[in-house]
Amino acid sequence: MTDATRSSALDAVIFDLDGVITDTAEYHYRGWKRLADEQGWPFDRERNEQLRGVSRMESLDLILGDRELDPEEKLALADRKNRYYVESLEQVTPRDLLPGAHELLMQCKQAGLKVAIGSSSRNARNVLDRLQITDLFDAISDGNSVERAKPQPDLFLHAAAQLGAPPARCAVIEDAESGVAAALAGGMLAVGIGPPERVGAAHLRYDNVAQVRLEEILAAAARR
Numbered sequence: 001m002t003d004a005t006r007s008s009a010l011d012a013v014i015f016d017l018d019g020v021i022t023d024t025a026e027y028h029y030r031g032w033k034r035l036a037d038e039q040g041w042p043f044d045r046e047r048n049e050q051l052r053g054v055s056r057m058e059s060l061d062l063i064l065g066d067r068e069l070d071p072e073e074k075l076a077l078a079d080r081k082n083r084y085y086v087e088s089l090e091q092v093t094p095r096d097l098l099p100g101a102h103e104l105l106m107q108c109k110q111a112g113l114k115v116a117i118g119s120s121s122r123n124a125r126n127v128l129d130r131l132q133i134t135d136l137f138d139a140i141s142d143g144n145s146v147e148r149a150k151p152q153p154d155l156f157l158h159a160a161a162q163l164g165a166p167p168a169r170c171a172v173i174e175d176a177e178s179g180v181a182a183a184l185a186g187g188m189l190a191v192g193i194g195p196p197e198r199v200g201a202a203h204l205r206y207d208n209v210a211q212v213r214l215e216e217i218l219a220a221a222a223r224r
Protein backbone atom coordinates (compact mmCIF):
# COMPACT_ATOMS: atom_id res chain seq x y z
CA MET A 1 0.00 0.00 0.00
CA THR A 2 1.37 3.44 -0.91
CA ASP A 3 1.47 6.38 1.54
CA ALA A 4 -1.17 8.13 -0.56
CA THR A 5 -3.71 5.34 -0.13
CA ARG A 6 -2.81 4.40 3.45
CA SER A 7 -3.91 7.88 4.48
CA SER A 8 -6.95 7.85 2.18
CA ALA A 9 -10.52 7.20 3.27
CA LEU A 10 -10.91 4.09 1.13
CA ASP A 11 -9.82 0.47 1.65
CA ALA A 12 -11.69 -1.35 -1.09
CA VAL A 13 -13.68 -1.09 -4.30
CA ILE A 14 -16.52 -3.54 -4.92
CA PHE A 15 -17.41 -4.04 -8.58
CA ASP A 16 -20.80 -5.12 -9.84
CA LEU A 17 -20.37 -7.59 -12.72
CA ASP A 18 -23.12 -7.33 -15.34
CA GLY A 19 -23.09 -3.77 -16.71
CA VAL A 20 -19.78 -2.76 -15.08
CA ILE A 21 -17.16 -5.41 -15.90
CA THR A 22 -18.97 -6.95 -18.88
CA ASP A 23 -22.29 -6.62 -20.65
CA THR A 24 -23.99 -9.94 -20.02
CA ALA A 25 -27.31 -8.03 -19.92
CA GLU A 26 -27.75 -8.83 -23.62
CA TYR A 27 -27.49 -12.59 -22.91
CA HIS A 28 -29.90 -12.27 -19.96
CA TYR A 29 -32.31 -10.46 -22.31
CA ARG A 30 -32.09 -13.15 -24.99
CA GLY A 31 -32.64 -15.89 -22.38
CA TRP A 32 -35.76 -14.21 -20.97
CA LYS A 33 -37.00 -13.29 -24.46
CA ARG A 34 -36.71 -16.91 -25.66
CA LEU A 35 -38.61 -18.12 -22.58
CA ALA A 36 -41.27 -15.40 -22.93
CA ASP A 37 -41.78 -16.17 -26.64
CA GLU A 38 -42.11 -19.88 -25.88
CA GLN A 39 -44.70 -19.11 -23.20
CA GLY A 40 -46.53 -16.48 -25.26
CA TRP A 41 -45.78 -13.67 -22.78
CA PRO A 42 -45.09 -10.11 -23.93
CA PHE A 43 -41.49 -9.06 -23.26
CA ASP A 44 -39.22 -6.51 -24.89
CA ARG A 45 -35.97 -4.62 -24.30
CA GLU A 46 -37.75 -1.84 -22.41
CA ARG A 47 -39.15 -4.31 -19.87
CA ASN A 48 -35.74 -5.97 -19.72
CA GLU A 49 -34.31 -2.69 -18.36
CA GLN A 50 -36.31 -3.27 -15.16
CA LEU A 51 -34.37 -6.52 -14.59
CA ARG A 52 -30.95 -4.87 -14.35
CA GLY A 53 -29.25 -6.10 -11.17
CA VAL A 54 -32.43 -7.94 -10.08
CA SER A 55 -32.15 -11.60 -8.97
CA ARG A 56 -33.33 -14.46 -11.21
CA MET A 57 -36.57 -15.27 -9.34
CA GLU A 58 -37.46 -11.61 -8.84
CA SER A 59 -36.87 -11.06 -12.56
CA LEU A 60 -39.33 -13.86 -13.34
CA ASP A 61 -41.89 -12.31 -10.96
CA LEU A 62 -41.54 -8.96 -12.74
CA ILE A 63 -42.06 -10.63 -16.13
CA LEU A 64 -45.04 -12.63 -14.86
CA GLY A 65 -46.78 -9.56 -13.42
CA ASP A 66 -50.32 -10.63 -12.45
CA ARG A 67 -49.99 -14.18 -13.85
CA GLU A 68 -50.12 -16.60 -10.92
CA LEU A 69 -48.09 -19.82 -11.14
CA ASP A 70 -47.24 -22.37 -8.49
CA PRO A 71 -43.71 -22.30 -7.02
CA GLU A 72 -42.57 -25.51 -8.78
CA GLU A 73 -43.64 -24.20 -12.15
CA LYS A 74 -41.81 -20.93 -11.49
CA LEU A 75 -38.66 -22.78 -10.52
CA ALA A 76 -38.80 -24.82 -13.75
CA LEU A 77 -39.25 -21.66 -15.83
CA ALA A 78 -36.34 -19.90 -14.09
CA ASP A 79 -34.19 -23.01 -14.64
CA ARG A 80 -35.07 -23.07 -18.31
CA LYS A 81 -34.09 -19.41 -18.74
CA ASN A 82 -30.87 -20.11 -16.87
CA ARG A 83 -30.05 -22.99 -19.24
CA TYR A 84 -30.43 -20.63 -22.20
CA TYR A 85 -28.26 -18.03 -20.43
CA VAL A 86 -25.51 -20.48 -19.45
CA GLU A 87 -25.43 -21.82 -23.03
CA SER A 88 -24.84 -18.30 -24.32
CA LEU A 89 -21.97 -17.76 -21.86
CA GLU A 90 -19.91 -20.18 -23.96
CA GLN A 91 -19.34 -17.24 -26.30
CA VAL A 92 -17.83 -15.02 -23.57
CA THR A 93 -14.08 -14.34 -23.90
CA PRO A 94 -11.67 -11.70 -22.47
CA ARG A 95 -12.67 -9.51 -25.43
CA ASP A 96 -16.02 -9.03 -23.69
CA LEU A 97 -14.56 -6.92 -20.89
CA LEU A 98 -16.22 -3.49 -21.08
CA PRO A 99 -13.87 -0.68 -22.21
CA GLY A 100 -11.93 0.68 -19.23
CA ALA A 101 -12.94 -2.11 -16.81
CA HIS A 102 -9.61 -3.94 -16.73
CA GLU A 103 -7.68 -0.66 -16.53
CA LEU A 104 -9.78 0.53 -13.57
CA LEU A 105 -9.31 -2.76 -11.76
CA MET A 106 -5.54 -2.56 -12.20
CA GLN A 107 -5.47 1.09 -11.07
CA CYS A 108 -7.30 0.14 -7.87
CA LYS A 109 -4.88 -2.68 -7.17
CA GLN A 110 -1.86 -0.50 -7.91
CA ALA A 111 -3.25 2.10 -5.47
CA GLY A 112 -3.23 -0.58 -2.76
CA LEU A 113 -7.00 -0.97 -2.66
CA LYS A 114 -8.64 -4.37 -2.29
CA VAL A 115 -11.05 -5.32 -5.06
CA ALA A 116 -14.13 -7.54 -4.89
CA ILE A 117 -17.08 -8.61 -7.01
CA GLY A 118 -20.59 -7.91 -5.70
CA SER A 119 -22.95 -9.48 -8.25
CA SER A 120 -26.54 -10.73 -7.96
CA SER A 121 -25.71 -13.48 -10.43
CA ARG A 122 -25.35 -17.12 -9.43
CA ASN A 123 -23.24 -17.47 -12.59
CA ALA A 124 -20.70 -14.80 -11.64
CA ARG A 125 -17.75 -17.20 -11.24
CA ASN A 126 -18.45 -18.77 -14.62
CA VAL A 127 -18.47 -15.32 -16.25
CA LEU A 128 -15.28 -14.21 -14.44
CA ASP A 129 -13.54 -17.45 -15.48
CA ARG A 130 -14.49 -16.89 -19.11
CA LEU A 131 -13.23 -13.29 -18.91
CA GLN A 132 -10.03 -14.73 -17.33
CA ILE A 133 -10.04 -12.25 -14.44
CA THR A 134 -11.14 -14.42 -11.47
CA ASP A 135 -7.68 -14.31 -9.88
CA LEU A 136 -7.59 -10.50 -9.82
CA PHE A 137 -10.24 -10.34 -7.08
CA ASP A 138 -9.58 -10.51 -3.35
CA ALA A 139 -13.20 -11.59 -2.72
CA ILE A 140 -16.24 -12.70 -4.69
CA SER A 141 -19.73 -12.10 -3.34
CA ASP A 142 -22.45 -13.37 -5.68
CA GLY A 143 -26.02 -14.65 -5.90
CA ASN A 144 -24.98 -17.79 -4.01
CA SER A 145 -23.44 -15.86 -1.10
CA VAL A 146 -26.46 -14.29 0.61
CA GLU A 147 -30.22 -14.73 0.88
CA ARG A 148 -31.43 -11.18 0.35
CA ALA A 149 -30.79 -9.67 -3.08
CA LYS A 150 -30.13 -6.02 -4.00
CA PRO A 151 -31.50 -3.45 -3.03
CA GLN A 152 -30.69 -5.00 0.36
CA PRO A 153 -27.03 -4.31 1.19
CA ASP A 154 -26.20 -7.94 2.11
CA LEU A 155 -24.15 -8.79 -1.02
CA PHE A 156 -21.88 -5.80 -0.56
CA LEU A 157 -21.63 -6.20 3.22
CA HIS A 158 -20.61 -9.83 2.63
CA ALA A 159 -17.88 -8.66 0.22
CA ALA A 160 -16.64 -6.05 2.72
CA ALA A 161 -16.57 -8.64 5.51
CA GLN A 162 -14.53 -11.03 3.35
CA LEU A 163 -12.05 -8.21 2.69
CA GLY A 164 -11.95 -7.15 6.35
CA ALA A 165 -12.90 -3.62 5.24
CA PRO A 166 -15.34 -1.41 7.19
CA PRO A 167 -18.34 -0.65 4.90
CA ALA A 168 -17.78 3.10 5.27
CA ARG A 169 -14.32 2.59 3.69
CA CYS A 170 -15.70 0.77 0.62
CA ALA A 171 -16.83 2.15 -2.73
CA VAL A 172 -19.29 0.26 -4.95
CA ILE A 173 -19.39 0.61 -8.73
CA GLU A 174 -22.90 -0.21 -9.98
CA ASP A 175 -25.01 0.16 -13.12
CA ALA A 176 -28.40 -0.71 -11.54
CA GLU A 177 -30.78 1.41 -9.50
CA SER A 178 -31.21 -1.52 -7.10
CA GLY A 179 -27.41 -1.83 -6.79
CA VAL A 180 -26.91 1.86 -6.01
CA ALA A 181 -29.66 1.58 -3.38
CA ALA A 182 -27.90 -1.47 -1.90
CA ALA A 183 -24.58 0.37 -1.70
CA LEU A 184 -26.20 3.36 0.01
CA ALA A 185 -28.08 1.07 2.41
CA GLY A 186 -24.73 -0.49 3.31
CA GLY A 187 -23.21 2.91 4.10
CA MET A 188 -20.78 2.69 1.18
CA LEU A 189 -19.69 5.27 -1.38
CA ALA A 190 -21.89 4.63 -4.44
CA VAL A 191 -20.50 5.18 -7.93
CA GLY A 192 -23.23 4.91 -10.57
CA ILE A 193 -22.65 3.89 -14.18
CA GLY A 194 -25.42 5.02 -16.51
CA PRO A 195 -28.02 7.77 -16.94
CA PRO A 196 -29.14 10.00 -14.03
CA GLU A 197 -32.67 8.61 -14.14
CA ARG A 198 -31.22 5.18 -13.32
CA VAL A 199 -28.24 5.80 -11.03
CA GLY A 200 -28.70 9.45 -10.09
CA ALA A 201 -28.92 8.56 -6.37
CA ALA A 202 -25.21 7.62 -6.36
CA HIS A 203 -22.55 9.91 -4.83
CA LEU A 204 -20.71 9.99 -8.17
CA ARG A 205 -22.00 9.14 -11.63
CA TYR A 206 -20.38 8.37 -14.97
CA ASP A 207 -21.94 7.49 -18.33
CA ASN A 208 -19.66 4.46 -18.70
CA VAL A 209 -16.77 2.67 -16.98
CA ALA A 210 -14.12 4.15 -19.28
CA GLN A 211 -14.95 7.58 -17.83
CA VAL A 212 -14.45 6.58 -14.19
CA ARG A 213 -11.56 8.43 -12.49
CA LEU A 214 -10.13 6.70 -9.43
CA GLU A 215 -8.78 10.01 -8.08
CA GLU A 216 -12.35 11.40 -8.06
CA ILE A 217 -13.56 8.36 -6.12
CA LEU A 218 -10.73 8.80 -3.59
CA ALA A 219 -11.54 12.52 -3.28
CA ALA A 220 -15.27 11.80 -2.79
CA ALA A 221 -14.42 9.22 -0.11
CA ALA A 222 -12.22 11.76 1.69
CA ARG A 223 -15.07 14.32 1.70
CA ARG A 224 -17.60 12.00 3.37
Ligand code: B16
Pocket (backbone or CB within 6 Å): 016, 017, 018, 019, 025, 028, 051, 052, 053, 054, 055, 056, 059, 082, 118, 119, 120, 121, 122, 123, 124, 143, 176
Ligand atom coordinates in the same frame (compact mmCIF):
# COMPACT_ATOMS: atom_id res chain seq x y z
P1 B16 B 1 -28.36 -15.15 -12.62
P2 B16 B 1 -25.23 -8.12 -11.62
C1 B16 B 1 -27.41 -9.54 -12.32
O1 B16 B 1 -26.02 -9.34 -12.37
C2 B16 B 1 -28.04 -9.17 -13.65
O2 B16 B 1 -27.88 -7.77 -13.89
C3 B16 B 1 -29.49 -9.51 -13.65
O3 B16 B 1 -30.08 -9.20 -14.89
C4 B16 B 1 -29.66 -11.01 -13.34
O4 B16 B 1 -31.02 -11.37 -13.28
C5 B16 B 1 -28.98 -11.31 -11.99
O5 B16 B 1 -27.62 -10.94 -12.06
C6 B16 B 1 -29.08 -12.79 -11.63
O6 B16 B 1 -28.33 -13.54 -12.54
O7 B16 B 1 -29.65 -15.55 -13.24
O8 B16 B 1 -27.14 -15.46 -13.48
O9 B16 B 1 -28.20 -15.67 -11.21
O10 B16 B 1 -25.58 -6.89 -12.38
O11 B16 B 1 -25.70 -8.07 -10.17
O12 B16 B 1 -23.79 -8.51 -11.77
Ligand code: MG
Pocket (backbone or CB within 6 Å): 016, 017, 018, 019, 020, 052, 053, 174, 175, 176, 179
Ligand atom coordinates in the same frame (compact mmCIF):
# COMPACT_ATOMS: atom_id res chain seq x y z
MG1 MG C 1 -25.20 -4.78 -12.90
